[in-house]
Amino acid sequence: MKITAVILAAGQGTRMKSTLPKVLHPVCGVPMIEYVLRAAWEASSEVPVVVIGHGAEPVREFLGETARCVVQEPQLGTGHAVQQAESSLRGKTDLVLVVYSDMPLMRAESLKRLVETQKTNPGPFSLLTVKAEDPRGFGRVIRGPGGDVQAIVEEAAATEAQLAIHELNVGAYCFSAEWLWEALGKIKVSSKGEYYLTDTVALAVEAGLRVQALELEDLVETIGINTRVHLAEAEAAMRQRINRAHMLAGVTIVDPASTYIEAEVRIGRDTVIWPNTYLRGETVIGEDCVIGPNTIAEDTSVGNGCEILAAVMEGAVVEDNVGIGPFARLRKGAHLCQGVHMGNFGEIKDSTLGPGTKMGHFSYIGNAAIGAEVNIGAGTITCNYDGVHKNKTEIGEGVFLGSDTMLVAPVKLGARSRTGAGAVVTKDVEADTLVVGVPARAIKKLGLKVKE
Numbered sequence: 040m041k042i043t044a045v046i047l048a049a050g051q052g053t054r055m056k057s058t059l060p061k062v063l064h065p066v067c068g069v070p071m072i073e074y075v076l077r078a079a080w081e082a083s084s085e086v087p088v089v090v091i092g093h094g095a096e097p098v099r100e101f102l103g104e105t106a107r108c109v110v111q112e113p114q115l116g117t118g119h120a121v122q123q124a125e126s127s128l129r130g131k132t133d134l135v136l137v138v139y140s141d142m143p144l145m146r147a148e149s150l151k152r153l154v155e156t157q158k159t160n161p162g163p164f165s166l167l168t169v170k171a172e173d174p175r176g177f178g179r180v181i182r183g184p185g186g187d188v189q190a191i192v193e194e195a196a197a198t199e200a201q202l203a204i205h206e207l208n209v210g211a212y213c214f215s216a217e218w219l220w221e222a223l224g225k226i227k228v229s230s231k232g233e234y235y236l237t238d239t240v241a242l243a244v245e246a247g248l249r250v251q252a253l254e255l256e257d258l259v260e261t262i263g264i265n266t267r268v269h270l271a272e273a274e275a276a277m278r279q280r281i282n283r284a285h286m287l288a289g290v291t292i293v294d295p296a297s298t299y300i301e302a303e304v305r306i307g308r309d310t311v312i313w314p315n316t317y318l319r320g321e322t323v324i325g326e327d328c329v330i331g332p333n334t335i336a337e338d339t340s341v342g343n344g345c346e347i348l349a350a351v352m353e354g355a356v357v358e359d360n361v362g363i364g365p366f367a368r369l370r371k372g373a374h375l376c377q378g379v380h381m382g383n384f385g386e387i388k389d390s391t392l393g394p395g396t397k398m399g400h401f402s403y404i405g406n407a408a409i410g411a412e413v414n415i416g417a418g419t420i421t422c423n424y425d426g427v428h429k430n431k432t433e434i435g436e437g438v439f440l441g442s443d444t445m446l447v448a449p450v451k452l453g454a455r456s457r458t459g460a461g462a463v464v465t466k467d468v469e470a471d472t473l474v475v476g477v478p479a480r481a482i483k484k485l486g487l488k489v490k491e
């Protein structure tokens with residue numbers, strides 16, 4: 040059986056007060072429509088169809104090849120929106136799963152249950168409902184004496200008795216495709232000049248056909264987003280869901296309420312996340328790490344056994360058994376190899392620190408390639424920018440840099456060379472050589488045995 044999802048994403052979202060199309064607003068780092076699209080893919084068998092309208096081009100560009108887009112223009116209601124998919128789907132699918140693009144917390148499992156319900160329903164469609172004390176503007180589900188769905192009444196048109204009903208229409212449906220296309224053509228225009236998909240309930244009942252309702256147990260799944268207030272509610276609920284999943288997978292989150300982990304982040308087991316930690320983008324954290332408190336990582340890879348305290352990391356690579364912080368910053372292109380130690384108030388950009396290298400504190404390393412087992416003294420600076428170009432510094436293995444060393448790039452320091460405190464290195468330094476002064480000059484070779 041072919042099952043195709045139709046995702047409604049054409050609304051203007053005027054209450055968001057934004058130039059960004061509503062469906063592209065992120066929830067825990069991912070545009071809200073992406074969550075709906077992933078759930079729809081899991082619950083269906085064919086490429087989803089997304090009905091776009093307001094902000095059509097940026098939405099189409101974001102979706103790329105993950106969905107087929109059809110445009111609703113003008114935008115004349117939900118029934119009219121689904122009708123735009125008819126030319127693409129008529130005769131090509133058996134069931135049509137209709138969902139809204141602004142409900143990012145809807146689980147794929149719930150949509151799968153809805154599809155399975157319709158497969159056994161002799162009637163033309165099934166829908167999701169939920170019971171709640173706060174209706175949040177949802178339509179009321181009206182049932183007959185036998186418990187069958189008889190109508191859906193929008194809140195604005197409901198009577199006092201109907202407003203007291205606590206069963207609400209979620210806005211997710213699974214239709215028999217051929218019945219749907221015929222029914223859409225029979226919907227009458229409303230007083231607002233729109234065609235409502237919910238009117239299909241009355242059409243089915245008038246024809247003596249059964250509309251099946253499947254009640255959701257988790258009210259959180261029904262959170263829809265129309266304002267920035269709703270966006271914050273969805274963000275909080277999604278963050279709680281994400282944190283719970285990590286904890287169930289073996290990650291310790293000391294205080295979930297003050298820990299912000301975006302949807303694409305991956306964390307290994309036995310890692311401990313302390314409060315005020317923000318893990319964003321495509322960040323990957325290995326096993327047995329201690330992260331935070333007060334740490335930010337964005338699009339950063341961290342290996343196993345690392346301890347990172349009060350650090351900011353952006354586009355960095357951190358290998359196994361690295362210690363960082365407090366108050367350290369890794370900018371894009373920073374690569375710390377295995378066993379590196381980076382102390383407080385240091386900054387690294389577009390540079391590699393070799394295995395076992397120690398960078399104490401108050402240092403800046405930019406556009407540098409640093410070998411293994413190097414000691415970077417306090418206050419060391421790579422003077423990499425000459426006003427026009429970013430120049431490279433190369434430091435061999437086993438080099439010892441004295442405190443307050445200035446490395447004026449481009450410059451190379453050979454293996455096991457040393458600089459005195461306060462040295463300003465403007466020329467290349469040979470291996471096993473000590474340089475001191477301003478500008479630095481060689482005063483002796485190192486490691487040579489004195490003749491007796």
